[in-house]
Amino acid sequence: MDELPLAGRGCVVTGGSRGIGAAIVRLALAQGADVVFGYHSGEDRARALADELRADHPDQRCVPLYAHVADAGEAERFATAALGRLDRFDVLVNNAGLTRDTLFARMGPQQWHDVIGTNLDSMYTVTRPLLMPLVKQRGGAIINIASSSGLHGIPGQTAYSAAKAGVIGFTKALAKEIGARGVTVNAVAPGLIETDMTAAIPPDRAELLRSLIPTHTFGSPLDVAHLVCFLASDRARYITGQAIEVSGGLVV
Numbered sequence: 001m002d003e004l005p006l007a008g009r010g011c012v013v014t015g016g017s018r019g020i021g022a023a024i025v026r027l028a029l030a031q032g033a034d035v036v037f038g039y040h041s042g043e044d045r046a047r048a049l050a051d052e053l054r055a056d057h058p059d060q061r062c063v064p065l066y067a068h069v070a071d072a073g074e075a076e077r078f079a080t081a082a083l084g085r086l087d088r089f090d091v092l093v094n095n096a097g098l099t100r101d102t103l104f105a106r107m108g109p110q111q112w113h114d115v116i117g118t119n120l121d122s123m124y125t126v127t128r129p130l131l132m133p134l135v136k137q138r139g140g141a142i143i144n145i146a147s148s149s150g151l152h153g154i155p156g157q158t159a160y161s162a163a164k165a166g167v168i169g170f171t172k173a174l175a176k177e178i179g180a181r182g183v184t185v186n187a188v189a190p191g192l193i194e195t196d197m198t199a200a201i202p203p204d205r206a207e208l209l210r211s212l213i214p215t216h217t218f219g220s221p222l223d224v225a226h227l228v229c230f231l232a233s234d235r236a237r238y239i240t241g242q243a244i245e246v247s248g249g250l251v252v
């Protein structure tokens with residue numbers, strides 16, 4: 001039988017306490033990785049998840065650490081602590097994100113700032129301190145969670161669309177900078193996935209959105225995690241600089 005695709009790999013995942021991030025943490029462990037994951041407000045949930053996963057995978061590391069990815073100092077502390085908890089570091093998943101949906105005409109500066117800070121500034125604050133270890137070992141993968149909103153633009157999400165389009169631009173440029181060093185950089189762009197983020201959508205709007213998806217269903221966090229873990233594995237070593245949608249074919 002093949003070795004598990006992420007056996008022995010050290011992964012760092014931001015926003016791993018729930019939703020898509022938690023599914024990535026769960027699947028990466030199931031595929032053999034050691035994982036350090038960040039939480040922000042959900043310490044109890046993060047600790048409970050880590051306890052559960054350590055019981056399932058007693059020979060692997062599963063470590064929750066506080067992270068505020070919008071703050072450069074906090075992100076650097078998180079990155080340094082994460083490296084200290086892993087024997088080796090191979091994969092960074094920049095997953096933490098939030099929405100503050102409103103029409104642009106009504107958007108206050110704090111909403112703009114929160115969305116750009118968590119979704120886009122985090123590409124700098126978290127990736128910067130974790131880049132050189134990957135470059136020096138001449139191997140690894142960076143996976144940035146973008147959104148269909150960043151590819152197509154969604155009304156009510158100007159800040160979020162701008163941030164996630166920025167994530168995709170960042171991904172493509174960084175892939176070109178470090179491709180020769182054996183480090184791949186890709187973006188995964190989910191459409192509508194069943195998490196706390198989409199639970200806030202009013203039922204009539206959710207119905208309308210569902211009608212725009214060829215599969216007529218929202219996706220599950222695991223649907224996204226499968227692609228992320230594939231991109232994190234050696235099987236995807238010739239894929240870089242891509243933004244791949246996991247959206248049921250969403251047409252917006």
Ligand code: NDP
Pocket residue numbers: 014015016017018019020021038039040041042043067068069070095096097098118119145146147148189190191192193194195196197198
């Ligand atoms: P959730 O709202 O379910 O979870 C968000 C995660 O991000 C939590 O783990 C949260 O930690 C963490 N987080 C939020 N703010 C910060 C911060 N300032 N610093 C560190 N961590 C933070 O979101 P999803 O799982 O739905 O989304 C995950 C990613 O996927 C995001 O980047 C999102 O933009 C993207 N996405 C989601 C879609 C969807 O339909 N759900 C569609 C397209 C993209 P805590 O709970 O500890 O506060």
